[in-house]
Structure formats: structure tokens, C-alpha cells
Amino acid sequence: GENVEQHPSTLSVQEGDSAVIKCTYSDSASNYFPWYKQELGKRPQLIIDIRSNVGEKKDQRIAVTLNKTAKHFSLHITETQPEDSAVYFCAASLYGNKLVFGAGTILRVKS
Amino acid sequence: GAVVSQHPSWVICKSGTSVKIECRSLDFQATTMFWYRQFPKQSLMLMATSNEGSKATYEQGVEKDKFLINHASLTLSTLTVTSAHPEDSSFYICSARAQVGGEYEQYFGPGTRLTVT
Numbered sequence: 001g002e003n004v005e006q007h008p009s010t011l012s013v014q015e016g017d018s019a020v021i022k023c024t025y026s027d028s029a030s031n032y033f034p035w036y037k038q039e040l041g042k043r044p045q046l047i048i049d050i051r052s053n054v055g056e057k058k059d060q061r062i063a064v065t066l067n068k069t070a071k072h073f074s075l076h077i078t079e080t081q082p083e084d085s086a087v088y089f090c091a092a093s094l095y096g097n098k099l100v101f102g103a104g105t106i107l108r109v110k111s
Numbered sequence: 112g113a114v115v116s117q118h119p120s121w122v123i124c125k126s127g128t129s130v131k132i133e134c135r136s137l138d139f140q141a142t143t144m145f146w147y148r149q150f151p152k153q154s155l156m157l158m159a160t161s162n163e164g165s166k167a168t169y170e171q172g173v174e175k176d177k178f179l180i181n182h183a184s185l186t187l188s189t190l191t192v193t194s195a196h197p198e199d200s201s202f203y204i205c206s207a208r209a210q211v212g213g214e215y216e217q218y219f220g221p222g223t224r225l226t227v228t
Contacts, residue, residue: 032214032215034216034217041202041222041224042221042222043204043219043220043221043222044155044204044219045219046216049216051214089154089155093217095215096208096214096215096216096217097143097160097208097215098145098157098160099145099147099155099157099206099217100157101154101155101156102154103153103154104153104154
């Protein structure tokens with residue numbers, strides 16, 4: 001079955017700097033790769049996603065890149081703000097079916 | 112649109128009792144819903160896939176007789192934790208699969224915090 005690895009497990013950046021979180025997946029059939037932000041005790045919130053027919057997607061300060069050949073995808077957050085501090089999860093899925101999540105990255109933005 | 116609710120938001124029960132958690136899609140129909148479990152400081156792990164009108168598909172290592180799933184309508188799936196024990200204490204989150212613009216996405220409920228004493 002699918003296996004998703006996520007790095008780093010924790011990331012501390014200064015406010016205004018960029019943050020990058022990387023994930024690799026094992027099943028080449030996976031074609032949907034969402035990123036979620038989760039605050040303590042809350043539901044995961046979809047922040048951006050990418051499908052296998054696209055190599056890059058951007059939404060304001062957030063971007064995701066996908067390398068199907070290498071089976072990895074990355075989340076890029078620019079101009080980080082204190083409210084970006086949270087746990088971020090990547091996931092992989094086939095057509096939006098069962099999601100396999102990475103282990104998560106704790107992002108701390110220091111002001 | 113695409114709102115998913117869960118009830119209750121938190122529950123405390125005694126060891127050996129059963130607890131039912133409801134997951135509802137409020138403004139769309141969901142033939143497929145998913146149940147995830149999240150232990151403190153860990154990731155979300157899929158427990159089972161719930162399909163309307165048919166038996167749920169459980170992930171390896173999840174006891175189907177302990178975690179009963181019923182998806183009796185297109186807007187409601189329930190998870191019953193039977194004979195709960197302290198090790199079942201966790202954050203249970205459901206999601207519902209919806210088609211948006213020809214593509215499928217999952218929408219998460221707010222989660223249910225279960226504490227077994």
C-alpha cells in the first residue's frame with residue numbers, strides 16, 4: 001500500500017522567511033496530493049492540493065510542487081506570519097479516496 | 112458548501128461501555144465517508160471506508176467487531192466504539208468525499224474527542 005514520508009518533523013523560521021516541507025510517496029498510482037494545516041484540537045484544514053496532471057500550483061503565499069518521476073511533492077510558504085504556526089500534513093490519494101498522511105511537520109514562526 | 116458535522120464533539124465514557132459517533136454531510140450527499148483516528152501528537156490514520164448501503168472496508172489492524180460502522184443514508188455515517196477501553200481514547204475524525212468540478216475531494220468533520228476512563 002501507499003506510504004508517505006514527511007520531513008522535517010519540526011521547522012522553526014523567523015517571521016517573513018520562507019518555509020519548505022517535503023513529502024515522498026511510494027505508490028506511483030496516487031494522483032491527488034493535498035496539504036492540510038491543523039491547529040490543536042481542530043480538524044485538518046485543506047490549504048492547497050495538486051493533482052498528478054499539474055507540476056506546480058500557487059495560491060497567494062502558498063505553493064506546491066510535484067515531481068511524479070521522483071515521487072515527491074513539496075509545500076512552500078513565503079513571507080511566513082505567526083498565524084502560520086501549526087502542524088502541517090501532506091497526504092496522497094487515488095482519486096480522492098482514502099488519504100494516507102505523512103507524519104506531520106510542526107511549523108513555528110518566530111516574531 | 113461541503114460542510115461536514117460530527118456529534119458529539121467530545122465524550123467521556125466508562126471502560127466497557129459503547130459510544131456512538133455521528134458524521135453528517137450537511138449540504139451534499141456522500142456515498143463514501145472515511146473514519147480516521149488521531150492519537151496525541153501523531154498523524155491521522157485511516158480506520159475504515161464507509162460506503163452507503165454496503166459494508167465498511169476496514170484497514171489492516173482495525174477490529175471490525177470493535178469499531179462498528181453504519182452508513183445507512185447518503186448523509187450519515189456512524190461509528191460505534193464497542194466495549195471501549197482507555198487505549199481507545201483518541202480524536203476520531205470523519206470525512207466525506209464530494210465531487211467538485213469533476214474532481215473528488217474530502218471534507219473533514221470537526222472531530223470527536225473520546226476519553227475512556
